[in-house]
Amino acid sequence: MQIGNRFRCYPTPAQEKVLLQWIGCQRFIYNAKVQEDRYFRTFARKSLDHTGQFAPIDQQYSQFKHPELTPWLSEVPSQLLRNGAAKWMQAYSRFFAGLAGRPTIQAKYGKQSVWLTRELFSFEPIKDETGKVTHHLLHLGTKKHPLDCLAFTAHRDYALPASIHLSIHAGRWHVSFNYDDGIAEPSVEEITQWLRSFSTAELSSVTLGLDRGVKIPLAASNGQQFDFRAIEKKRLTQQEKRKKRWQRRQARRVKGSGRWKKAKQRVAQCQQYATDLRRDFCHQTSHALVADPAYKLYVFEALKVKNMTASAKGDTEKPGKNVQQKAGLNRAILASGWGQIKVYTQYKALRAGKLCIEVPAHYSSQECSHCGFTHPDNRHSQAAFVCQSCHCTDNADTNAAKVLVKRGVALMLGEGVAKKKVKRARVKKQKVGAECSKPAGANQPTLVETWVNRPDGNILAYRSMKRETPATTLCV
Ligand SMILES: [Zn+2]
Known part of the structure; x- marks a missing residue:
């Protein structure tokens, strides 16, 4: 490899x-x-x-x-x-x-x-x-x-x-x-084949769900939580302050001058500290995950980090709202190293003969991992999860990670994942007095779900709407 x-x-x-x-x-x-x-x-x-x-x-x-x-x-x-x-x-x-x-x-x-x-x-x-x-x-x-x-x-x-x-x-x-290094790396197909030979109970016991969040960067389905240490958080804040101070100094200095270049390098150094710390955290976390011999399959939720961290600025015609808050959230998301943890876990897992997959993320924080009841009220607070149907309680992040395990196992064993309910408002466009002889359900789009093995080791779900060719019915 x-x-x-x-x-x-x-x-x-x-x-x-x-x-x-x-x-x-x-x-x-x-x-x-x-x-x-x-x-x-x-x-x-x-x-x-x-x-x-x-x-x-x-x-x-x-x-x-x-x-x-x-x-x-x-x-x-x-x-x-x-x-x-x-x-x-x-x-x-x-x-x-x-x-x-x-x-x-x-x-x-x-x-x-x-x-x-x-x-x-x-x-x-x-x-x-x-x-x-x-x-x-x-x-x-x-x-x-x-x-x-x-x-x-x-x-x-x-x-x-x-x-x-x-x-x-x-x-x-x-x-x-x-x-x-001359050591052959097992292919994704080989590992997938091997994992598919497991029964549902067996596969569930060797699967680890991983829920990424803003408050806690990573929560696992076995109750483990991965976060920066207190001293690291303190140093990050200090470096952030130092960086802002040097940025202000840089702005006041003559562009291109020696003193300006010095300030610019100081800004880069402060930024580099934060980058190094986060990379180190991601490496240590992914190593700890893969080094655990109890797990063979790692399940992340498919997050579109790029879309989630888009600016709320809008344009001159339609200025956005709460731009500062959104910018703060974006910074928090990017600072948690969501993308990096996944990428590192993926390649480290493959080297260890394990697999890392992605499953659809919809409502994973509102679904009960025991009975599957999904409701916004289940999420009692940021940390607590109380199911409104079976009244079981759990840590919200751990519960979400357990839901991911269920979805990952279902995906691996070919059962598929429960589809997201599509809410759609129906608008009737008919002239007053007209009678349409359209059969019920014709020309209604249907949700088609396809699973694709990507070359980078991900298994991705694509949902697309398929509409049959319109029936030739005339509305008079
Ligand atoms: Zn429940």
């Missing part, structure tokens, strides 16, 4: 200067390819000279090397520039595969990285007295452009990669390895 490692590295000031130059040159080639492609696609079809020609999609970059216009491109290894063009080609092939949009201009600000292939770096093994390799030295550069040894700290074991990425963000450098 593919393994990715990201280690902190510490270039010297001289190395840092050269690496930044490398990053800039590779980005220049990438952006030049993007612009060239845009030029061809906009003008080629209009100009007679280019009639019948397609925009070239290749890895050529020599046209951008000019002794007077771009002399700096000759100061860096040419393999770097080729990698820039190759990166653009890869991005384009992702577009053709339907995985992404067309390549776009890479910004000069924010996270920056450079892709180095085998010709641009080498590993030198360092052995101890017994002849065992303890660590490696990473040499950068070519014969013509040597860059000496780059110091990095490996916090875990690694294999030697075929290519590396060097990146800088918020003043910190990282080196990323990517390699195949």
Whole structure:
């Protein structure tokens, strides 16, 4: 399976200067390819000279090397520039595969990285007295452009990669390895087949439902709750305050000046703290979930985080209401790391031979996990759930997670999930006095539910309305 490692590295000031130059040159080639492609696609079809020609999609970059216009491109290894063009080609092939949009201009600000292939770096093994390799030295550069040894700290074991990425963000450098460890990963189909051989009771006992929320980031159906520690919450608030203070300072300083750049970097550092903390929380939580040998199937509710965190701003004609409150909720949703926890659990589960699926989320917080009675009154308060039908009580988040287990098991064993009741107002459009000979139920849309195994390991439910072709009846 593919393994990715990201280690902190510490270039010297001289190395840092050269690496930044490398990053800039590779980005220049990438952006030049993007612009060239845009030029061809906009003008080629209009100009007679280019009639019948397609925009070239290749890895050529020599046209951008000019002794007077771009002399700096000759100061860096040419393999770097080729990698820039190759990166653009890869991005384009992702577009053709339907995985992404067309390549776009890479910004000069924010996270920056450079892709180095085998010709641009080498590993030198360092052995101890017994002849065992303890660590490696990473040499950068070519014969013509040597860059000496780059110091990095490996916090875990690694294999030697075929290519590396060097990146800088918020003043910190990282080196990323990517390699195949040779261990075969079980496919989603194999695990699904295996889980389908279970009975309902067996599968229910090895299934863990996971309810994501704003108050508690993650609640499991076995009663476990995952949340940030008190000290972490305190530090997050402190960093948020510090960030706001530096943002105010940045706004007052002259744009582009040295003091402005310093303030900008401080803002990025405060932001980076929060990002690191959340990523760490998501990794630890997903690891704890998958490491539990009692569970084989993890069920999340399908949340459209992007739609849920849309702004309430509206437009000039129809200004939205409660924009600030909605912005606060959005921030809380994004801060809970909903998406990240799911993505991490998915790939970690697959490595462990387990499965992570999504089920429709409708009314999971109002449904009773014992009797299935669904009503808004069941939700007594934010935390308490009291069923109005069977009077059982539970923690609201735990109950929702148990409902997800039921749905996940039903989905796996092919029984499907109870459909959401579609409320629809019926409008009769008939002329006064007219008599319509339409048979009852004709031309009424029916709800069709399809389950699809997605390549990323999700099983997704699509609901679509199907309407039969209208019967040819005439209303006079
Ligand atoms: Zn009940």
